[in-house]
């Protein structure tokens with residue numbers, strides 16, 4: 052059996068097992084196959100093996116693959132840092148943008164989505180570990196961001212995304228995942244129109260099981276499916 056097929060089966064099995072172990076429905080958790088730095092052939096292979104959701108980090112790299120594979124043949128998620136001047140391309144190609152962290156970026160996405168008559172699904176990236184090197188809004192200002200952008204007509208806020216530091220022991224990431232859940236609950240306690248908090252995008256190859264235990268609905272997995280990146 053090709054490695055990707057086997058890896059997909061393994062990961063899907065672990066997702067289901069973890070979900071059941073904490074009383075969740077495995078179908079509520081989407082596996083996003085992260086294909087940054089992997090070629091179109093690898094993405095095609097994963098598609099043939101049943102992967103549906105793909106995550107890409109770099110716009111230029113992504114659009115070459117998406118054009119080759121067909122936008123309509125998979126569900127594309129943008130999970131990298133997005134500059135406002137690339138918002139138009141991101142809106143054109145991606146079903147979800149996980150990394151909105153400023154009013155400026157949200158405004159530009161809204162404008163570009165309006166231009167092509169699209170309602171762009173977005174998640175707000177929270178810098179939950181307050182690392183200087185990471186993008187995202189501060190935990191404390193996430194609510195302000197929601198307040199400032201929820202009225203934009205061509206974006207639909209679907210939830211939150213975070214990326215804790217890497218730990219050898221994934222248990223150490225739990226506190227960050229729980230922190231994102233708390234922010235979600237705070238936002239839900241305010242009835243913002245046009246805001247759903249259905250998704251928590253959290254958990255990567257080494258910590259996705261802990262993330263699922265803490266409520267993840269989207270796990271973003273690269274290395275465990277496709278091997279190390281160059």
Ligand SMILES: *Cc1c(COP(=O)(O)O)cnc(C)c1O
Pocket residue numbers: 085087108130131214255256257271272273274275
């Ligand atoms: C690369 C990347 C992933 C996947 O990480 P792995 O450890 O390879 O599973 C997930 N999310 C984001 C935002 C990434 O940049």
